[in-house]
Amino acid sequence: MASDDLSEFDLIARLFEPLSRGHQGALGLLDDAAILPPLNDQERIVTTDCLVCDVHFRREDPPESVASKALGVNLSDLAAMGATPEAYTLALSIPRGCENTWLEAFAGHLQIVQDNYGISLIGGDTVSTPGPMTISITAIGKCAHGSALKRSTAQPGDDIYVSGTIGDAALGLKVLQETLSAATDISLDQLSERYQYPQARTKLGQALSETNTSQINLSNTNNASLIRACCDISDGLIADLAHICTASECQAEIDTDLIPLSASAQELLLQDAPLIETILFGGDDYELIFTTAPDNEALIQKLSLQTQTQITRIGRITQPNDDKKTVILAGSYTDYLSSSEQNGFIHSW
């Protein structure tokens, strides 16, 4: 049965109402809007991201992957602000003829992802479209007043850190597109899984903002232990670091040899050095990139242990330069970049 046979009410009742049961303020998705309870002295963090079939995901991607990406990219934005996820709304434009089995699998996997993060669906809209499947999610989180992490607060001298490993998702997309000429003895499933099932760095984001809250409570607003700027890596390592640099009016220098790579990515890079471009400029890793004053290795080590997250220093923030380059690359792999990339990444915002 195609979804045309189901009214909006049937769809909401059968597929999406179960996703709202964990939140009283969702009102069973039966009212005009949802109610979020008062949170004294906490700010609410709000983000909206939209995915379009054939643009942000492939038509052949399984519905479970699409659900994972649609919610994951928003939860990653909340993590980048240091927020604890609370709830989300879903605007789903369903193409004519979409099979109910697809929608059931999509909703079923949303349930799994939302349960992982302890959140519920609180509202939204399901509409029919003559175009491709389009999924817009607004995620809402919370954090202590004044502790949200921003892109604009990096300072020259800061060390730059990233979580996890970089480049896996972009390499995973190449695996799925079958455009890698790699030896078959490399495990590639883990790369495609990074692309299809992104994990938001929620715990790390929370720990970063809580580090700042505890410093603020000690009135140490100039304390060198503050986490300064943060964003998530969705557009690509270099592009997202450039966002921090632009917002903070700084420059960054990173050493490509310091970038943390998975075992599979390392092996691929050994076989095909120009893949460094995919690693640096590909996106969809949903790791966090953040800056903190130098000499905070002990703090970072503590955060890494506390959140069970690999955290790696990859470079530092410098004074802005008149050449308008935002990110300067150094390291042994830079020879394999095209000349414009060797000259650094120019962000013209």
Next chain:
Amino acid sequence: MASDDLSEFDLIARLFEPLSRGHQGALGLLDDAAILPPLNDQERIVTTDCLVCDVHFRREDPPESVASKALGVNLSDLAAMGATPEAYTLALSIPRGCENTWLEAFAGHLQIVQDNYGISLIGGDTVSTPGPMTISITAIGKCAHGSALKRSTAQPGDDIYVSGTIGDAALGLKVLQETLSAATDISLDQLSERYQYPQARTKLGQALSETNTSQINLSNTNNASLIRACCDISDGLIADLAHICTASECQAEIDTDLIPLSASAQELLLQDAPLIETILFGGDDYELIFTTAPDNEALIQKLSLQTQTQITRIGRITQPNDDKKTVILAGSYTDYLSSSEQNGFIHSW
């Protein structure tokens, strides 16, 4: 120049960043998410509605009308909950080849509408789509803890009231589609304007929830002066009243002769009585329909004067009936309804 020539960053900077200037927490639309400040003892109300070209608006509708509808339908949902609008996010899927002049006019009118309601754009996403223009807005408002209006709280015996006049928008759509066989001496522009430029009943919604807040503060939780159930009229008068009945497990009886009509709608109905169907079942009026205990005429009169809003009693809530009809129609125009509609509106939720 088509929008393909503008990057997402260019678009955001030039068209949408100006819409965020009224809200510090929008962070210039440059960060991963927006920050809404703590609001002690107030709830936040959240709603998401999605509009698709050729489904929810006509391709030939002016961009100003599309902006007005996209924001208006969400603000109407907030009004139905009694919330004060605070901010919104926008997920805009832009079809390839869309003219920048269209986007400029769209953004320009969003500015006008948001200024009318005192709110700002705080975040969102602009993406390219191979499909039709798709606009998803999430609006966020606030109201005193416990005072949000719901659909589920109507009680048998309640009087049913509506704001403004009913049916104008659906008749206005017929004007635009040129499917009305009306005399040319009737002013029809005002009808099509109701369809193209909806106005949310924000002041009335706020006044309704504030009525309840003042009663709650007096600990009069069983007070007969409470506004009980409320929703906005988007799907149509009968469909939306049926939503209240279903959520409240009640039945409703309305007298079609009591339904408030504009002068243009009255004249059209005199010429063509079957248009009563359009008035009762057409949507897009964005008026409020609400219930309150009987004998509250003085309270309603006060609210009407205070908010400068026409408010009309059209019927009452009754005990649920075994025949599962949710809305029973009476009045002189019911003869012109098809037999299934004469028998009442059956909502099978």
